Amino acid sequence: MTDELRDRLERAPLPGAEDARRRAWTVVRGAAPAPTARTRSPRIVAALVAAAAVALALTPPGAAVGDWVRERVDPPEPPPETQAKPATRLPAPGRLLVGDARGIAIVAQEGRRTALGRYDGATWSPHGLFVGAWRGSRLSALSPDGGVRWRIAAPERVRAARWSPDGYRIAYLTAAGHIRVVAGDGTGDRPLAAVRGAVPAWRPGSLHVLAYVSRSGRIEIRDVDTGALIARPHRAVPARTRSLSWSPGGRLLAASGPHAIRVYDVRRGGSERTAPPPGSRFTAAAFAPDRATLAVVARERGRSTVSAGREVFATRGRIAGATWSLDGRWLMLDVPSARQLIAVHVSGAPRVLSLPGVRVHGWSR
C-alpha cells in the first residue's frame, strides 16, 4: 500500500505545473537578494535624496510632504515578516480592474474574476459602481457584471479615460491628442483641449477640476464645467511625460517622463525636477492614495527598481505601471513580459505575491 501510495502521489497530475513553475521562477528570480547585500546603490540613494530635496523645497516643515521626506531620508526598518495569507485572494481590500489579451476583468478580493469583455482599457467610477471601458472609438459605461449601461461613439480612437471624483464627469484622451469630457450618464460629449499624450488626472477634493499637459508642454489645471483656468505652472513638464498623479490632498502634482519627474506645488506655486540616475529612466510614478509618498519605478541596466519611501522591490522584468491599493499598503506592478501582476507590500512586512494579468487599470471598493 505505502509504496504504491507514494507512486500514486508522485504521479497524480498537477494542472498547469510547467506554467506555474515558470511564473514562480520569474517572481523568485526578481525577489532574489541583490549582490550588494541589500543596501541601496549609491545611484538610487542619490535619486532618493534628490527627491527629498524636491519635497523640502516645496513645503514647510510639518506639512504633509514632510512625512514623505522623512520616509525617504530616514526609512523605517521593515518589521519581521508575518504569516502570509494565501495569494489566491487580493492582498488588500477592494476589487481590482485588470486587463490582458482576453480583455478586461474585475478580480474580487477572494480572487473570483468577472470578465467584462474585450476592451482596450478601463477605469473605475469613483465608488466602483461602474466601469468605463473603451475599444477603438467606442466609450462604454459597464456595470460590474459586464452589462452595458451606455455607449458613445467618440470622434477619434479613445486612448484613455478617467472618471471624476464625484462620478458626474468622464474625461477621455483620444489618439489624436484631444481631451473630451462627457457626463457620467453618457450625455453632453464635448471637446475640452488639444493636448500632448499624457493621460489627464482629476484633482482630488475638487468636483470637476482636471489637470492635463497642453500642446505647449505646460500643465493646465482647468474647471471643465466653467472652462476657468485655475493654474498653469510656469515650468514645462519633462519631455515625453506619460502620466500625471495628484497627491491625495490635491496640492502636489507629479508629471513623470522617462528622463525626469517634476513635482508641482499647485497651492503655493513652484516646482522641482528630479532626474533619474545616469543611464536609467523612470517608467512609472504614482502618489499613494493616503499620504504624500510617491512610488517611483526606475529601470537601469536591465533591472527595475521600485521605491516608495524606501526601495521595496527589484526585478529584471520590465515594470510598465504601478497602482496603489486603496489602503496605501500595497503596490500592484504590471510586468507584461511575465504576463503577471506583482503585488508588493509597501508598509510593514516585506511580501511579494503574483496574480495572473498583464495590466492593472485600477483598484476600487
Added chain:
Amino acid sequence: MRDAESLALPMPRQRHVRRRGDAALLRAVERGDEGALAELFQRHWPAIHRAAWLVTHDAQAAEDIAQEAFLAALGRLEGFDRRRSLAPWLHRIVFNRAIDYVRARAARREVSAEALPEPAAEVRRALDEETLAALARLGPDQRAVVVLRHLLGYTPGEIAALLDMPCGTVNSRLRRALDELAGELGE
C-alpha cells in the same frame, strides 16, 4: 535540459560535477549568484508545489503557497541555520499555509468538500483520479501527514516537529488516513 530551458537560464556549468549542498547554494545566492538560485529552485520547487497541490487540491492556491514559501525563505536567509537542510524549513511553511488555506476555505464555504476543484480532465488517468478523490475526502491535517510521510518521506517524529504536534497524534492521523484511503481505493 528541458528544465533549464523552461527557466530561461543557462544550464549549470559542467565543472559542477559534485552536487552542491543547500548551504553552499544559499551562500552563493547571498552573493548574487543567480545560477545557485536556479539550482535551489529546481531542487525544491517540484516537491513543495506538488505537496501544496495535494493538500489544497487547488492549483492556484498551490502555486501561490509554494511561491510564497520560497519568497519567505529568501527573505529570511540571514536568520537561517546553515547546518540544517532547506527542505524541512520550506515544507514547514508550505504545510502550515496549505492547512490554513483549506481550513479558511471550508470556513468561508466557498466550495464544499464534494466540489473541490479538480485537475483538467484530459490529463487525468483513472488511477490518479481515484487517488486524488480519496485524498480529497480526508481532512487537511490527514492529507498533510500522508503527503509528508508518503510523498516526501519524513518520519512521524519529523512530521511532528514540522507541524508542531505530538508524535502520537501524527501516528494516529496517519493510521486513520491510511485506513480510509485503503477503504476508498479498495485495498
